[in-house]
Amino acid sequence: MKTPENVKINGIDYAIKLLPQWEMGKHTGFAFSWTQQIHLTKESTPIYRAQDLLHEIIHLISSEYLGEMDSNGLDEAQVVALTAGLFNVLGSCGINLIDMVNEGLE
Ligand SMILES: [Zn+2]
Numbered sequence: 001m002k003t004p005e006n007v008k009i010n011g012i013d014y015a016i017k018l019l020p021q022w023e024m025g026k027h028t029g030f031a032f033s034w035t036q037q038i039h040l041t042k043e044s045t046p047i048y049r050a051q052d053l054l055h056e057i058i059h060l061i062s063s064e065y066l067g068e069m070d071s072n073g074l075d076e077a078q079v080v081a082l083t084a085g086l087f088n089v090l091g092s093c094g095i096n097l098i099d100m101v102n103e104g105l106e
Helices: 046-065 076-092 097-103
Strands: 006-009 012-019 029-032 037-041
Touching: 006 046, 012 046, 029 046, 037 046, 046 076, 046 097, 076 097
Parallel strands: 012 037
Antiparallel strands: 006 012, 029 037
16 A cells, blocks of 8 residues: 555545655654645654644544644644544554555655
């Protein structure tokens, strides 16, 4: 399975871009709802990149359906918990996000 160049959230395409760590600052993933982009660190290992992608998708789902983090959206701890939980559940169902991010985009 190949990573798509976009993910669709609430009918909106978000571009997935791999950037070098020096451009990412202290972050390994970042979601930009206002420009419809997800940035991930190019140098991350596949497992970190997969978890970062899922994490940023959850942030965007939250902002699309609940509101921004400073209003009704999920807070960082809730996003971290959902990422870990979903990552494990999807893996147990044979949906391997690590393979997905490892095969695409490079
Ligand atoms: Zn976050």
